Amino acid sequence: MSGKLRPTILAVLLVAMAAMVIAALRPPEKPDGRTVLTWLVPMQLDRPLLEKLAKQFGEQNPDIHLRMTFVPGAQYQTKLKTLIASGHPPDLFYAGDVWVAYYRPFLLDLTPFFERDAAEIDLDDIYPAVLAACRTDGQYLFTPRWFSVALLYYNRTIFDEAKEAYPTADWTWDEYLAAAKRLTRPASAGKPAVWGSQIVTGWWGEWLTLVRQAGGELFDADMKRCTLDEPEAIRGMMFYIEKVRRHRVSPAPGRGPDGGFASGQLAMELVGHTGNWTQFNQIGLNWDIALLPAGPTEKNRSEVAIDAVGASNQTKHPEACWRFFKFIMSKPSIRAHVDAGYLSIRKSVAEQTLLAPGYLKHPQHAAVAYEALAISDHGAHSPDFIEIVREVIQPEIDRALADDRDLNESDRLAAVTAACRRAATAANDFIQTLGTERRQDGSGIPAKR
């Protein structure tokens, strides 16, 4: 580099950097006298919807300014708790029934508001199962936006090509497994492999549902003991693992198509998430839904999870927060949610849209989602649920799933039993030492419905 060129380049770089720095230091918008509500939003697919709704809310409520901060989903819980810990909690934040036990000490009790304005929000219009999931020990702790239920997803194109009958509400695990076996085929000339069923790894959605369908449960009624090592739970876990290792209807971890069910190479998926519906339709997948196949105990044909918003119990503007909640639960807002591809929590909106024949091309049987909602169970959770499942139990399940030895059935059962025992022991150790203690008011551990 010649002597003159180098300083010039450096100078140019410095000027460019300075320009960008100045651009970055734009001052935040001034609220000028309005009530400011801070809303910490996890970055998900519904971002455009939320921004649109926030704008509408601002137009209808000019005295409130909604300041939204978007945080990537994976770091959301950390950021939220950090903000709470530093004494600057956001007024509004994502909540749901899975996280409620964790956040209970910080959530504003909305029950007085719900009771006071029940007529105004037309509380009866909201599905009872949804409302029940929003209550913890009788208290409303968050406001629902949309919900997901556990369903059986199936790819009609694959079924049609194999001339298989579609799943029905009478299916049990046996029919599901049999169909999956018939539908699995290896890659052939020009066509990629097709698997009978997806297997969801790294998240408790599928294996925990199967455990419950077999009559097992993760914790005992007091949430003080992990019961994953009991025979029913192990039976559910075996079904999960055998899909990959014995019946070979599901791909091993890392071997499946990227994008899962959306790839079009998986005939079925258990549990799933209704938030994916838009995606499936965007890529033109030919799919439908059915009730989950019944397990040995016929229980747990579905589970519900609510996507909701809660308010901080340290907010200085509870009434303003409630106005926002009323807006977000209102019929126009729920209609906007449906238009964006989410399930309606309101009967009236659902009847006009999802339940109206021909409204949605896929899934043709959208009504099944509401049948599932009606019979869904709602799992109660301890505040340490997430940590125990993710850090203590999931690694054992990963390992059991990755075990690709050619084992016969009883050896496999022994291996899975051992894994469940290790997981349960570690979970119990955790509960004894690091477990969140119950508080005087019983918060920290919600009672079963």
Next chain:
Amino acid sequence: MNRERSSIFSRVTIYALLLGGAVAMLLPLVWMVLTSFKSFEEVLASPPVWLPKRIRWENYREALTTFDFIRYFANSTLVAAVNIAGTLVSCSLAAYAFARLPARGSKLLFALLLSTTMLPAQVTVIPLFSWFSALGLVNTFTPLMLPAWLGTNVFAIFLLRQFFVAIPKDFAEAARVDGASELRILFSVYLPLSKPALLTIAVFTFLGSWNDLWGPLLYLHDESKYTLPIALLNFVGLAGQARGSPWHLVMAVSTVMMLPVVVIFFLAQRRFIEGIAASGIKA
């Protein structure tokens, strides 16, 4: 005769090995750039498509507008610039003091400072986080920029001290006779003579700050404050993509993120490598 032939043979072997190794070293980067010019279908295609059919510059435009890239770039730059300034200032002061100002406790203090290099960040991070949190400084840039201004870069102090010690004392004598203060001597005599060291430190500090994931992960919470490393990770894991991460765009962002490092390295490499070598030899 024999020696010459074996020396040609050995030369060829050496070249072959070096070349092979160089190819292996560069392959990931080449692959990254190639992928950044492909379409998503070409990335996923099986059988594999090695070269893109045409160079898709629009990938860069798409990637850089999908998220607020300019802002993240600016944030990274801001933090790096402030860190460089802080390090140069506070470490020059300390290095000069250690090199030229005798005082009781100087050796002990220097040894203490050197020993902090053994202390892993994990030990200090939790109390620091809790203190910054109590001060309301979480979700600001301050925790990322303040330590540099308080001489925490011991390597910089060490390197500058080496340089200063090597400068003959009588250079400063003239200025001292004229009544110049210590600060003036530092600025007008020592610093100008230590440009290689200063450059090395500036480059090191830039790299440390530009590449830092740990600090931003802990302290920066809303996306308007993100720096590039976090932004890149979030981009990869963007929720709900039917076909998995958009690798062609991810590679484009990675390329852009690596570019300043490569450019600065090429501009300053000779000094820089001398600096590293010096740290290893004299340690």
Next chain:
Amino acid sequence: MAQASRRSGESVWFWILVAPAVLGFLAFNLGPMIESLYLSFTKYDVISPPQYIGVRNYTYLIFNDPAFWPSVIVTAVFAAVSVPLGLISALGVALLLNRKVAGQGVFRTIYFLPSLLPATASGVVWVFIFHPTFGLLNRLLYFVGIEGPAWTQSVTWALPALIIMSLWGFGQPMVIFLAGLQDVPDSLYEAADLDGASRWQQFRNVTLPLITPVLFFNLVMGLIGALKVFDSAYVFGSTSGVGPGGPARATLFYALNLYQKAFSYFHMGLASAMAWLLFLAILALTAFNFWLGKRWVHSE
């Protein structure tokens, strides 16, 4: 008289000029170190004040925590494999570069560059290379007829993948080796030549002993660095779709485990205990290296 006042003047200036560094030392090193030692004996989640619980954090880690020993093993295995391999590669390349080949500068740049790149960006590129379906590595293996493993999503191959990736960045030790090699006087080689020593003998008896100081430096730095690995582990874990520790904790490095416990789940006291155990391990390992080094490191 003038001298004495000048000396005390210098002393005052000394303390003024080092004041920022002293403040930094107290605020960012000594202070937090003491506080974190205290916290390691408490239960603390930042929201409520710390609660003293004695050594229960330490006993939980050592006897009950299912993640502690796996993270120790992952880190130890990584260190034991990647550090020697990295040093051998670095030394090998440095030896080649030391031969006064043309284009030495270019080669040196190419070998050194990867170690400077942001770990996040490099990590992402390597995760892409390791992708089970369309990653470069598995595609190349396919041409040779091997079905590559699921790398970052495989329980057995995630850590090897990370080790391979870390070897890419051996540039820093290489540069230091090169400098050390260049310090070896040519006269020694000439003398050995005259004695009829072969290349290999020259290496063993001239080169190797004289570069033991830089070898020692690289070894100690490499080991300490390996014990503190975080960035690449975090990138691998968060892009594997399984969770930060990788499948079945395959890439749950010690520093990552600590970060999770502290900042995902707010077990600050427990994490502080982990931090102190790490610190003690580093001290012990370094002390051991220094003691051992007396035997094999050549000193002037």
